[in-house]
Amino acid sequence: MPLMEKTIMDQKEEFILIWSTDRFTFSGLCKDFGISRTTGYKYIKRYQEEGMAGLQPKSRAPHHSPRKTPAAIEERILEIRSQHKRWGGKKIRWRLEQDGIYSHIPCKSTINNILKRNDLIPERRRHVHIEKRYPKFIADHCNEIWSADYKGEFRTGDKKYCYPLTICDNFSKYIIRIKGLSRPNLTQSKPVFEAVFKEYGLPEQLHTDNGSPFANIRSLGRYTQFSVWLMELGIYPVFSDPASPQQNGSHERMHRELKAEACIEPGKSLRSQQIKFNRFTKEYNEERPHEALGMVTPKTVYERSKRKYPNEIKEWHYPPEYKVRYICKNGIIRVGKKDSIFVGTAFKEKKLGFEDIRNGIYRVWFREFFLGYLNEHELKIYDILDYEFIPRV
Numbered sequence: 001m002p003l004m005e006k007t008i009m010d011q012k013e014e015f016i017l018i019w020s021t022d023r024f025t026f027s028g029l030c031k032d033f034g035i036s037r038t039t040g041y042k043y044i045k046r047y048q049e050e051g052m053a054g055l056q057p058k059s060r061a062p063h064h065s066p067r068k069t070p071a072a073i074e075e076r077i078l079e080i081r082s083q084h085k086r087w088g089g090k091k092i093r094w095r096l097e098q099d100g101i102y103s104h105i106p107c108k109s110t111i112n113n114i115l116k117r118n119d120l121i122p123e124r125r126r127h128v129h130i131e132k133r134y135p136k137f138i139a140d141h142c143n144e145i146w147s148a149d150y151k152g153e154f155r156t157g158d159k160k161y162c163y164p165l166t167i168c169d170n171f172s173k174y175i176i177r178i179k180g181l182s183r184p185n186l187t188q189s190k191p192v193f194e195a196v197f198k199e200y201g202l203p204e205q206l207h208t209d210n211g212s213p214f215a216n217i218r219s220l221g222r223y224t225q226f227s228v229w230l231m232e233l234g235i236y237p238v239f240s241d242p243a244s245p246q247q248n249g250s251h252e253r254m255h256r257e258l259k260a261e262a263c264i265e266p267g268k269s270l271r272s273q274q275i276k277f278n279r280f281t282k283e284y285n286e287e288r289p290h291e292a293l294g295m296v297t298p299k300t301v302y303e304r305s306k307r308k309y310p311n312e313i314k315e316w317h318y319p320p321e322y323k324v325r326y327i328c329k330n331g332i333i334r335v336g337k338k339d340s341i342f343v344g345t346a347f348k349e350k351k352l353g354f355e356d357i358r359n360g361i362y363r364v365w366f367r368e369f370f371l372g373y374l375n376e377h378e379l380k381i382y383d384i385l386d387y388e389f390i391p392r393v
Contacts, residue, residue, distance in 0.1 A: 002306060012055040015040070016047050031098050046352075069106050069114065072262050077114050085340070088121075111226055128166050137238070137247050141173035143305035145238075146170065146203040148193075148214065148250040150184045151258060157268035164258070164277065165192055168251055170207065173290050174302035176200055177256065178277040186213040186226050194309075201305025205236045207248060215239050220344045221383045231369050232313045250292065285310070316367040320355035323362070325352055341379050 015033050018024060018042075024032075030040040046054030068079075073096070073247040087095075089108035090384050096105045106114075115121045130144035130265035138146040151164040163184040177196050181188045208214035214237070215222040240247045269271035282349045284301040285302075289295040318324050325333045333352070343352065349367065355363040358377035 008057075008362055009055065012043055013052060015043060016052070016055070019044065023034040037116035061373070065206055069110060071103075072107065073104075074114055075113055078118060078120070081115060081120050088300070103341055132147075137170070137240075139169075142171050142174075142303045143201065143203045143307070144171060145205045145207050146176065147207045147248055147257070149209060149248065149251055151210070151255050151263070153184075154263055154266055156266045156270055156273050158270075160270060162266065162270055162273050164248075164263070165189060166255065166258070167193070168254060169203075169298075169302055170250070172298045173250055173254070173292060173301035175284050176280045178258070178281050180273050180277060180363060182270065184212065186224075190229070197309040202233055202309060203305060204233055204307075205238050207238050207240070209240050209248070211383065218348070218380060219346050223344070223346045223371075227349065228366070231367055233310070234307070234368075236369065254284070270332070276285050294307055316351070318351075318365065319355075322353040322355055322365070325354065327352065335379065341374070341378055341381060343381060 003230055015029070019026070019029060020304060026040065027037060033040075035066050039355055043055060065327040070358065075101070076096065077290065079093055080095050081087060084091070088109035092111050093105060094106055096102060097115070097223055105265050112121065127146060137145065137386075147169060147170055148167045151166055153163045156162050162184060163182070165177070165179045165181055165184070167178075168174065177192060179192045182190070182263045191381055210222060213224055213226045216224050221227075222239050223231075223237065230237050235339040258277075258280060262273075262276040267276055285299045286297055289297055327343055327347045327350050329345075329348050332340040332342050334340055350366065352371070354374055355365065357363060357373075362376065364371040364374050364381055374381050
């Protein structure tokens with residue numbers, strides 16, 4: 001009969017009543033109530049000194065706090081704040097020093113805590129950069145959506161890390177490529193995608209999680225240099241919502257099979273591990289029936305994309321009414337002689353188009369892809385995932 005928190009007082013009283021009958025051993029009684037002997041003796045002592053009222057929870061607050069800010073100083077802090085409603089702890093502390101009548105002046109954080117305790121500092125609204133948008137991740141035809149991800153890293157027999165990059169077609173469940181890499185970065189990932197695009201053509205969308213090199217949660221629209229390259233090819237990057245692996249469920253299930261059949265007993269080297277990946281890919285695509293496909297193999301469903309990989313990326317021409325701005329290497333746009341707007345290094349040395357809505361509000365475009373809104377008055381760009389800015393158009 002453990003002491004449950006929601007009925008703890010009743011349980012304490014019951015413990016004392018049973019103890020007072022002298023029909024049970026003390027150790028056995030404590031064991032039945034799920035408490036230690038020390039706790040049991042404490043309850044009995046309180047009962048003997050104060051009766052049942054002694055079983056009430058005791059306050060743990062100290063009787064005296066030698067470091068508590070004196071009342072006179074706290075009153076002066078509130079008085080200064082009432083006179084200067086935008087002053088924080090740093091400025092108020094400076095004013096207290098100017099007064100020169102206090103032997104001990106609290107630090108800035110203590111002053112701010114006093115202001116918060118008196119409801120003089122409003123609680124800041126937490127800015128969540130990534131909002132759940134529940135985008136479409138279920139394809140209606142081949143090459144509409146491809147999924148890409150890194151299967152968790154592991155060491156091969158030579159003690160070197162292997163990071164399996166996996167790319168699949170969402171509709172047919174066809175594994176387009178599994179490539180073991182020594183680093184999960186742009187330098188090693190991009191050549192794999194280039195080879196895949198040349199062999200299979202281009203998808204309409206590429207669905208990934210929010211990890212590198214696919215996305216950056218602190219970047220405008222989560223875009224990275226890899227994302228920008230995809231958009232230059234006419235591929236729309238889409239990302240899973242935060243903490244939502246189920247949105248890429250079929251890819252995650254494929255990873256479970258990959259781990260069980262090709263990763264638990266790794267190869268002696270990255271080269272031998274790649275042989276295991278190739279063997280798994282062939283078996284998964286050509287021999288293994290898939291329930292979501294009506295028990296046929298992915299190879300019987302998949303067709304290569306008709307969108308060819310271009311030999312070069314053509315320059316994009318924005319509509320004549322758009323304002324076109326060049327992004328510097330540090331990711332900013334120059335505005336006039338002094339001002340600048342930070343866009344992000346993912347778009348460095350690219351051109352953005354700004355569609356004038358009205359009153360200093362612009363829609364921001366990269367090629368045919370809508371990025372968000374520019375507020376010219378604030379010199380800030382809000383991406384389409386930001387709910388704190390809703391322009392009135």
